[in-house]
Amino acid sequence: MSLSDFGAKTEEWLEEEAAKEGVVTVEQQLVEDETCSGSSCSKKRMRHIDNERKRRILMNNLLDSLQSLLPDSYPRKDRCALLSDVIEHVQLLEDQARRLEAQTAQMTREKVALRHSASRTKVCPTDELTGQSKGPPCPELVRNFHVQFMPPLHNGHPRAAEGSHNSTNGSDGGGGDRKELVLTFASPSRSGLLPHVLELLQRSELIVMDCSLSTIGDDEILWYIHAQVPTGRKLTSDQVKSLFS
Secondary structure (H helix, E strand, O other), X not given: OOHHHHHHHHHHHHHHHHHHHXXXXXXXXXXXXXXXXXXXXXXXXXXXXXXXXXXXXHHHHHHXXXXXXXXXXXXXXXXHHHHHHHHHHHHXXXXXXXXXXXXHHHHHHHHHHHHHHHHHHXXXXXXXXXXXXXXXXXXXXXXXXXEEEEOOOEOOEOOOOOOEEEOOOOOEOOOOOOOEEEEEEEEEOOOOHHHHHHHHHHHOOOEEEEEEEEEOOOOEEEEEEEEEOOOOOOOEHHHXXXXXX
């Protein structure tokens, strides 16, 4: 008999003996159940029932915990399908969390950059922001400066704009018939800037007829100033721009 045949026979014999032992064990258990009587048997059965109840409660709690990870509208399934669906859903949530973290980090970087750029406008002296300076505001505070000359109201008719002149355009906006102008520009929101701008216009002999401010975003203000030019005075858009530069 070869070594391989001997090993195969040995494995068969071990399997037969294990099967016999298992049958004997089951038969012994049946005999013990039949012959068992009295308080000892009832205690064993009660312990078995109690352990089985605890096991089922624990299993149901685990299944409920897994089900709670899924959306409320998700149908209940068997244990294997539930476990696979939970794993897939948790992976999806992890991907969404990573994307949200990346977006939050990007927004934080943008806010820091905006604060840094806004802080650069604070290099001018404080008195220029509080109306105590006799000079113009910092150039960094005024952006998108625009001048529009127009004639005054005649016979109740609205003013007709005679042309828009950007602050970068040096064409003359003056003349005997151009007595009013409209200034529009944007600036960061700063305390004390409004009285300083109004004082600057008054020192330039411009009569402020109307002034309104509107917010753009979180820290941006759009200015609208309607002023009257003194009679006989001629102004160009560059001269008006020089008041704020």
